[in-house]
Amino acid sequence: MDGKIALEEHFAVPETLGDSREHVRGGGWSILERRLLDLQHHRLSEMEQHGIGLAILSLNSPGIQAIPDPARATAVARRANDTLADAIAKRPDRLAGFAALPMQDPEAAEAELTRAVVELGFKGAFVNGFSQVGDAETVAYYDHPAYLPFWARVQELDVPFYLHPRDPLPSREPIYDGHPWFLGSAWAFGVETAMHALRLMGSGLFDRYPRLTIILGHLGEGLPYSVWRLDHRLSVLPRGIPAKRTMTEYLRTRFYLTTSGHFRTPSLIDAMTEMGSERILFSVDYPFEETGDAATWFDEASIPEADRLKIGRLNAAALFKLVT
Ligand code: ZN
Numbered sequence: 001m002d003g004k005i006a007l008e009e010h011f012a013v014p015e016t017l018g019d020s021r022e023h024v025r026g027g028g029w030s031i032l033e034r035r036l037l038d039l040q041h042h043r044l045s046e047m048e049q050h051g052i053g054l055a056i057l058s059l060n061s062p063g064i065q066a067i068p069d070p071a072r073a074t075a076v077a078r079r080a081n082d083t084l085a086d087a088i089a090k091r092p093d094r095l096a097g098f099a100a101l102p103m104q105d106p107e108a109a110e111a112e113l114t115r116a117v118v119e120l121g122f123k124g125a126f127v128n129g130f131s132q133v134g135d136a137e138t139v140a141y142y143d144h145p146a147y148l149p150f151w152a153r154v155q156e157l158d159v160p161f162y163l164h165p166r167d168p169l170p171s172r173e174p175i176y177d178g179h180p181w182f183l184g185s186a187w188a189f190g191v192e193t194a195m196h197a198l199r200l201m202g203s204g205l206f207d208r209y210p211r212l213t214i215i216l217g218h219l220g221e222g223l224p225y226s227v228w229r230l231d232h233r234l235s236v237l238p239r240g241i242p243a244k245r246t247m248t249e250y251l252r253t254r255f256y257l258t259t260s261g262h263f264r265t266p267s268l269i270d271a272m273t274e275m276g277s278e279r280i281l282f283s284v285d286y287p288f289e290e291t292g293d294a295a296t297w298f299d300e301a302s303i304p305e306a307d308r309l310k311i312g313r314l315n316a317a318a319l320f321k322l323v324t
Contacts, residue, residue, distance in 0.1 A: 001299050001308060003053040005316035007098075008164070008217045008260035008283040009043075011087075012036035013080045016063040022184060023288055035287035036060060039087035044094055046286070050295035053313075054093075055286075056320070057084055058126035059100040062166035065131045068138070073102035073131070077112055085120040096320070098126030098162055103142065104133045106150045113150075117157050123320045124159035124215075129166035129196055137171060141196055143203035155209045160256065160319060162215040163197060165189030185261070185288070194221040198230075201250040204242040210254075213319070217260035217283065219267050220251075224274040227251055251275065256319065258283035259311070263297040277307040281316050 012020060017036060024032050035042060039057070047055055059080050067073040077100045084097045099116030101109040116122040130139045142150075154161055167183050168191075170176060176183050197216060206212055216223070231246045243250070257271055260283035271280055284294040298312065316322070 001312045002051045004051050004282050004295065004298075004312045005054045005056070005320075005322070006047075006052050006283045006286070006294075007056040007058075007215070007281060007316060008162070008258050009055040009057050009286045010036065010060045010288070011039055011057050011084065012060045012063075013076070013083055015076045016060055016080070019062055019066065020060045020288075032287055039084070039095070040090060043286070044091065046291040047094065050291045051299070052284075052291065052295065054096060054316075054322070056096040056098055056123050056316075057087070058098040058162065058164070059084075059128075061128035061164055063128050064100045064102055065128045065166060067102075068104065068132045068135050070102060070105040070108065070133065073104045074108045074112065076100075077102045078115075081112065081116050081120060081122070085122075088121075097122045098124050101125055101127055103127055103131040103140065103147075103150075106147050110150045110153045113159075114153065114157065117159055122159075124161060125154065126162040126164060128164045129192060137169065139169065139172075141199055143199040143205060148208070151205060151209050151212060155211050158211070160213040160215050162217075163193060163200075164217060165193040165221070168192045190218060190221040193218075194223050194226075197221070197223065197255070198247065201247050201254075202241050202243050204244065206250050206254045207244045212254055213256065214254060215256045215258060215281070217258045217262075217285065219259060219262040219264075219271045219280075220255070220257040220275070223247075223251060224257070224271045225267075227274065248274075252279065255279065256281055256315070259294065259298060260285035261289050263289075263294055265297075265301045265303070268301060268303065272303070272307065272311075277303075277310050278315055280311045281319070282312045 064077045080100045088095045099122045103109045130141050133140050227248050258281045
């Protein structure tokens with residue numbers, strides 16, 4: 001399929017490049033490093049070769065979220081967003097951007113998102129899970145009341161917020177002791193991010209701001225498969241929860257899921273069945289995944305052609321108000 005739109009496609013700046021080293025073995029690093037820093041050449045030719053018309057780029061993980069000093073997090077986010085804006089200016093027909101945000105400081109995050117959307121023309125926010133604030137062991141999740149003005153601004157700007165994974169802190173997750181291979185993108189990424197999304201839902205955030213839109217990668221980090229049981233058991237809790245509606249309702253009305261890094265047709269069909277094909281968006285997770293793997297799988301997956309067109313292009317065009 002030509003003209004696909006992809007939206008979990010990463011780059012790095014020198015300050016965040018080293019964060020991605022753990023995702024490859026030995027010799028793979030020189031390739032990954034080159035691809036993360038390249039915002040034009042190989043990136044655009046890969047897109048061309050595999051039928052991707054537009055990529056919405058985002059900073060690598062954990063990136064800004066792992067910089068405990070709020071002032072430095074703000075400065076690096078701004079530099080990263082400016083670097084991305086320069087790259088987009090060279091090829092506005094093929095590239096767009098998500099804003100990296102210093103969530104360590106909710107007011108600074110609000111200001112940077114506003115600048116990125118209004119002045120740089122970015123398409124939304126892209127945040128790598130919780131932020132470390134002040135020191136490496138103090139973390140902030142975004143259901144905290146301090147973030148309410150930030151969420152009000154996200155809703156007012158009418159742009160999506162992509163909640164991307166990062167690892168939990170090993171000091172807080174003894175279940176991984178002795179099993180470090182399950183940390184990272186193989187497993188812990190998904191569990192951590194699904195739980196963060198549930199915190200947002202359960203807190204009542206979407207009752208307060210009912211027009212917020214959140215995007216999750218990796219076909220929803222396991223949530224489509226689990227959400228029925230989740231609601232089934234939450235419904236019998238004696239004291240209930242702060243949220244007014246079910247997790248299924250929030251997932252279906254406030255979330256979009258992307259195919260990033262999860263190229264498996266039965267999982268895609270499960271996500272389509274739970275969410276509706278209008279809420280699924282094609283993505284690769286470049287350069288951590290191969291564009292050819294994602295595109296070949298998606299182009300040939302056994303789904304109706306009308307759904308392929310929606311997931312490959314039309315849903316993203318509508319969500320990001322792109323002229324097609
Ligand atoms: Zn990713």
